Amino acid sequence: MTVSTRTTSSALTFQELLLRLQSFWAEQGCVLAQPYDLEVGAGTMSPDTFLRVLGPDPIAIAYTQPSRRPADGRYGENPNRLYKHTQLQVILKPPPADIQEIYLQSLESIGIRLREHDIKFEEDNWEWPVGGAWGVGWQVMLDGLEITQFTYFQQCGGMDLDPISGEITYGLERITQFLQGTDSIYDIVWSRDPRTGREVTYGEVRLQEELQLSVYNFEAADIGRLWEHLRLYESECQALLDQFNTEFRPKAEKAAERHEKIHERLVHDGAGRPEEDRAIALRRFPLLGAYELCLKCSHLFNLLDARGAISVTERVAVMARIRNMVVGVAKAYAAQRRGLEA
Amino acid sequence: MPNLLFEAGLEEIPARMIAAAESELRERVLALLGRERLLAEEHEIRSYSTPRRLAVQVSGVLARQPDAAQEMTGPAWSVAFREGQPTPAAQAFAKKAGVAVEALRKIPTPKGDYAGATAVHRGREAAAVLGDLLAPELAALYWPKNMYWRPGKPERFVRPVRWLLALLDHAILPVEFAGVRAGNRTQGHRILHGDAPVAIDHPDDYLGALEAASVTADVALRRHRIRKALDLETRSIPGARWREDAALIETVTHLTEWPSVVLGSFDREYLELPEEVLVTVMRDHQKYFAVENAQGRLEPYFLAVLNTHPEESGIDTIRHGNERVLRARFNDARFFWRVDQKISLEDRVDMLPSVTFHKELGSYWDKTQANLSTAERIADTISKRGVSLDAQSLLTATRLAKTDLTTELVKEFTELQGIIGGLYARVQGLGESAAQAIYWQYSPAAVDDPVPPTIEGQVLGLADRIQTIAAMFAIGLEPTGSKDPFALRRAANAVVKILAETGLPLSVSDLLQALPSALEPATREKLLAFFRERMEFWLRDVRGFAYDVVNAVLAAGADDVRDAIARAEALTAVRGSENLAAIAIAFKRSKNILRQAREKGILNPGEEIGPASTNLLHDPAEKSLYNEARMLAPAVEELRRRREYRSALEQIATLRPHVDLFFDKVMVMVDDAHLRSNRLALIGEVLNAFSSIADFSELVSA
Structure with missing residues (x-):
C-alpha cells in the first residue's frame, strides 16, 4: 500500500495530465487543435483526423476529443465505464521513424517511470467500417492496462492512403486512473487548487452528466424524432453530395458540354475566365458542412442503437446508408483537394 | 569457414505471426545458400526471434561460389x-x-x-551474392496481414523495418530493404537498454551481446525461462500449481524479449463466478496464467508474464496495476452475470427473432426451429436403431441453445457462447442433461477438442451444424478455395469427428435425411462431395492413414465415417502383404482393360456386364478364377456384413494365384466376340464382387 499511496500523492491530476501531454506534443511540432464541437464517437471521426489523413499534405496535429458512446453509458454507476470519455489524439503524416520512441517519451513526460513498469505493444488492428477506414497497429499495455491505441492508417473513406498517417490515441481517464491508483474513474482528482490544496474530483465535474445522459440515451430520447432527425440530416447531406458530384465530378462527355455552356455564359456576361471561376466554386463548396451532417447521422444512429430501436436487420441497412454518406464525402473531399492543387 | 548473421529489426511483430516467420526466413536463407552453392557440407543454421526481430545465423558458409x-x-x-x-x-x-x-x-x-x-x-564472392539476394528473401516472407508505412508505398511488410544487421564474419554485407541499409548494429531492450545501438563484431557474439542488452533472442530459451519463473512464483503458494496452457506460453514467449513473472491475487469472493468466465478473462483478455490447487480448482491468484525485469520499486506497482485491471474486469463479469439472471433462458426465446443468423436465412429464432426439427428426426433415427436418449432434454436444449446470444455476458465474452448458456441452464434448474447439451454444443471447435460427453449434446451439435451447412449450401454459400467465411469446413470436421468418435449409428446421408426440407439433387451432390472431402481430411490428416488407402476406402463408400475408418484400418494392416499388392495390380489391370473396351466401343459406356457364363469358359485358368471367385464372394460378403474387414481382405488376398494365372494364361481381348465379352464379364464380376471394402486399384505399390 505504501507504494500506491506514494504514487497517488505525486500523480498528476486529470487536467495536469491533459496539459502535459499537449505541451509534449506541441514541443514535437504538433499543431494543438481544439476538440471538435460536434458529437463524435472517437477522435478519429473529427475532420482533423478523418479528412486530414486523406491526400498528400503532411500534418502533425494533436487535440483532445470528448468521445460519446451512448451504449457505453452506465448511469454513473460503473466505476470503469463512461458514456463520454476523453481521448487525446495525435496524427503524424508521414509517421517519423522513431514514432514509438517519441510515444514512450510522452509517457515519461506524464510521470510514468518506464523502468518501473511493464510495457507491451500487442497487435490490435483498428477498423471503422462506416468510414471505410482501417489500419494496423497495437494496443499499448501498461501493467496489463490498455492505455493507448496506436495505428498506422492504411485506408480512409474507402481510399488507399499515401502517405500513411500514424495515429496515437490516449485514453485519458484510464491513464489518470492508473497514475492516481483509484478504483473508480469518478474518484480521479481532476484538479487541485494550488493555493488551498482543495481537490475537485472527476465525479464532481461529470457524474451528473453521465447520469442524465444515460437516462436520456437509454430511456428518454424520442425514438420517432431521432429517426426523423436522422432522415433530415441524411437527406441534406445527400443533396449536397449530389450537387457536388453533378457540378464537379460529371461523366466525361457531360463535362465537356457543361464546360461549353459555362464558357458561353461567361463570355456573354463578360465575366472572368471560366477555369478560375470553376476553381473558386470548387473551393467554396461546403463539403465540410456535408461531413458535419454525417457526424450528426452517426451520433443519431448510436443513440437509436442505445435506445434499442434498431433491429439487427435494419442495423446493417442503416449502417450502409451512413457509410455511403461518409465515404461519399471523403471521396468528394479528396477530389476537391486534388482539383484545387491541379 | 565464414559465418553469416542476418537480422531484421522491426516495430513489434504480432505475436501470433512470429514463429512461422522465423522458420520461413530460416528455410529461405538455407534454400538461398543451397541454390547459390554457398553452403559447405558441414554447416549449421540457427534462427532467433523476438517481437522486434527475426534473425538467422549460419555457420559453414563458403566465402565464394565454386567455379x-x-x-x-x-x-x-x-x-x-x-x-x-x-x-x-x-x-x-x-x-x-x-x-x-x-x-x-x-x-x-x-x-x-x-x-x-x-x-x-566464375563463382562470385559470397558477400556480393548475399548482398544482392538476402533482401528479396526477407521481402518475400508471408504475413497474414501487411501494411505500408513509407511515402510512395514502395513496400509492404508486417510492420515498419527499423534496422538490418548483415554480417559475414566481420564484414558488413551490402543488404538494403525498405530504405534501411544493413550495418553491424542491433537494438537491445526498449526500456532496459534504451536507444543506444548494440554493435555486433562477429556473428558468434550475437546472442551474448543481446543478453547483455536485456534481450533473449533464442525462443526456446525464453520459453524455458518463462516456465521456470512461473514455477518459482507459484511456489510461494502452498499446494498450488499454475495451470498448464501451451498456447498461452507461446503467446507470452512471443510478446517478450526479457521475460519475468509477477504473481498477483484477487479477492476470493470472485471465485463464486464460474471458472470458465474467470479463466477466459485471465487467459484471453489479460494473458494471465490461472493458479489451481491439487484438486484442479482455481485459487485466487494469477501470474502475469512481463516484458521486463523491473526495478525492485516497480514490482509492487506492476502487481497492483495488474490486480486493479483484473478486478475491474471481474466486476464487469459479475455485474453481467447478475443482470443476465433477471431474464431466464426460457424468456429469452422471444428475443431470438431480433438476432440475425444470416440475412437470407433469417433469425436465430428461425434457426432454432430448423434445429428442433432436425434434432428430433436424428433422435428418432437413432432411437429406432436402439440408442436410448433423453428426448425431452434434447428438445429443451435445442430450443434454448441460442438464447445465450442475448445475454450480456456472451456479448462481452463471445468466445463463451454455449458455455454460458449451459451454466445459466444449470442455475435455472433446467436439468443437467439439457444444461450439458447446451454447454457442449460448439465442441469440438478445433480437431483436438473433445466431442460432447452426452448423447443429447452430440445430437444437438450434429443437428445444429448439419442444418447450417446444408442451409448455406442451398443458397450457394459453400466454401471455395481458401474462402470459407462461415467456417463450414470446421463445422463439417466437427460432424465427422462426432460421427467418428461416438457410437452413434448415423451416416452422412442419415443426417441429410433429417433436415427439415428436402434438398435439391444438385445441392445434395455437392454436400456429399463436401463431406467426402472432409472425411478424406479426417482420415489422412487427423488419423494419419496413407493417402492411397484413404482413396481406396472412400472410393468404396464415403457415407459412414466409422465404417470408413474400420476399412482403412483393415486395409492398412494387410496392404503390405505380397498377395494383396498383386491383387491391387491385377485389379488396376482389369479396370484398364474394361476402360479400353468401353473406349473402343466393345462395351457400351453404360452397359451392364456379366454375369460370365460357364459354357464360354475354355481356358483352365479362367475356369479356376471363375470358380474361386464364385466360391469366395459369399464368404467375403458375409465377413463384410459383419464388418470383419481384415478377415475379408485376407480372404480376397487368397484369390491371388488364380488372378495371376488368369492374366498369365488368358488373353482377354481376343478376336472371338463371344469369348471376349465373356472374359470381360468375368473380370468385371471379380472387380465388383471384391471392391466393396476398398477399391484396390487406388493403391499405389511401394
Missing part, C-alpha cells in the same frame, strides 16, 4: 569454320561461352558435327 563448368553447343561445325578459319558465328559463340575461339571443339551429334565449348562460370 562451375558448363558444356555448351553452338552452331554447326560447317557454319563455324570455313576452310579451317573461324567465321563470325564461331567468334560470337566463343564470346558467349567466354572462351577463346581456339578452345572450340568439334562435337559429333546425330544431326552432324557442331561446335562445342566448355564455359567456366
